[in-house]
Amino acid sequence: MTDLNWTACYLILVNIAAFAAFGIDKRKAVRHKYRIPEATLLGLALIGGAAGALAGMHLFHHKTRKPLFRAIPVLLAAQIVLLLFF
Incomplete structure (x- = not known):
C-alpha cells in the first residue's frame, strides 16, 4: 500500500471511531450511564477524526x-489544510 492509502485508511477508521463515540456517549447520556470522557471525544477529533x-x-x-x-x-478546517499541503 502507498502512503496515501495508509493515510486514507487511517482517516476513515479514526472518523468512524469518532462518529461512533459521539453516538455511544449520547445514548449513555440519555440512559444516565457511565459516559465517555470529554477528553476522549476531543482526542479522537484531534488525531484526525474531526469530520x-x-x-x-x-x-x-x-x-x-x-x-x-x-x-x-x-x-476540521486545519486538518483539511494539513491534508492538502502534506
Whole structure:
C-alpha cells in the first residue's frame, strides 16, 4: 500500500471511531450511564477524526452547546489544510 492509502485508511477508521463515540456517549447520556470522557471525544477529533466528530455532534445533537466542542469545525478546517499541503 502507498502512503496515501495508509493515510486514507487511517482517516476513515479514526472518523468512524469518532462518529461512533459521539453516538455511544449520547445514548449513555440519555440512559444516565457511565459516559465517555470529554477528553476522549476531543482526542479522537484531534488525531484526525474531526469530520466524524462534527457529523456525530450534529446527527446525535450531542455536545453542540459546549464551548470547547464548538472548536471542532476549526479543527476540521486545519486538518483539511494539513491534508492538502502534506
